[in-house]
Amino acid sequence: MKNILIKKIKAYKNIIIAKHVSPDWDTQGSAYGLREIILDNFKNKNVYVVGEKLNLSLREDDEDILSEEIINQSILITVDVANFERVDFIFKDIVKEIFKIDHHLETDDFGHNKLVDSSAIACTQVLTLWAHKSKLSISQRAATFLYYGLITDSGRFLFDKTNGDTFQSAKILSETGIKITDIYSDLFLKKFELAKWHHEAFANASFLNNNSIALIKVEEKFFKKLKLGEEEIKSALSVLAGIEEIKIWLMAYQTPDNKKVKVSIRSRDFDINSVAKNYNGGGHKLASGAKLDSWKQLDKLIEDLSNLIKSKGN
Ligand SMILES: [Mn+2]
Incomplete structure (x- = not known):
């Protein structure tokens, strides 16, 4: 199987991961989960997550570290973003290359390469199945981030596109030992x-x-x-x-x-x-x-x- 994403991760020392504007748990869980997976499975990588932090109105700390020199040599991986306009990164035009990972209907064909499954209920589902098929290890920490996206975008497995792949993703993630009830308390206990x-x-x-x-x-x-x-x-x-x-x-x-x-x-x-x-x-x-x-x-x-x-x- 041709796995361009693995090839690209191997080829770049500097990897920037961008979310969509007005972030939700799927984009943030995808970004943080992917960062963990890259750091755990590939040597000598600098991974930067950029954009607004969910519900905090703060920017990601990594944005302060990035110089123009690093950005020019980086691959930008966008997660859960359908339109280039909504990619939350000011310097998105000057990166060396763009890779799109998504699950929305394709309305904007941006990115040099992509991993898009519009039948998937969440972007974290696309990522989980990709990592699993690629035989990459998914740590409990990575799985926790990914599970947040899976559970929110599927409306706790209620929405229409919830399918076997969704439950397979849940199986893969839960078997890493994540604390599902802690995640539910964090997400659904209302103030x-x-x-x-x-x-x-x-x-x-x-x-x-x-x-x-x-x-x-x-x-x-x-x-x-x-x-x-x-x-x-x-x-x-x-x-x-x-x-x-x-x-x-x-x-x-x-x-x-x-x-x-x-x-x-x-x-x-x-x-x-x-x-x-x-x-x-x-x-x-x-x-x-x-x-x-x-x-x-x-x-x-x-x-x-x-x-x-x-x-x-x-
Ligand atoms: Mn999503």
Whole structure:
């Protein structure tokens, strides 16, 4: 089997791993997990993880160490990023080479080489199976990072694309001795503030189109008032999931640093990606995002989503 990724890791002394902007656990778990795997299995490698840290609004420390000289000689490995624009690294244009590892539908064919499986539920699944097939050792520490991505992107193994490969990945990772219940406590034990926000989000949601569409709207002023991270605010979208009448649910929010309105859209059956694509976004069939220039555009987006339900576009 041709394993270009192994070849590339061997060929470079300096390896930079980049996440997507507004990082989630899949991109961060992929980045940290891959760093561990490279350091454990290959000699004399400098591995740098760059980008924003999840929920901390801080940058990775490695960004301070990187000089232009190192960057010029590095391979950049992007994890869990579909579009080059969303790669969270300012110097992405001056690296020597780019390798894309991902599981999104391919909308932007960047990177000199890639390892992309759009049927995978998580990028950490792609990485886990690659490492396993390549007979690389996966330490308990690496497995812990990778498991975070697997469990969050699959919604605890509930989402549609959860399949045999997902459970095989879970098997590989759990057999390293990871403390699954510690990971669950870290991820799912809610702080009081977050629980309050979730209830508030449901209470203030709009239910449209005979309850088939549900919307949580977070305006900039309210976003600031919440004092929660972007991912935490977005997590309230889950309060609208698993309700029979609600076919499509979405959250539209405006962050203080970016005047655009970001939208996260979810569905159990409808191909919402086909709509999101027309609104400066995209992602997966049942979980997709969009970016609007103003709140005005939201009405049109919702109209398109209700038309999608009408046309039974799944
Ligand atoms: Mn992902």
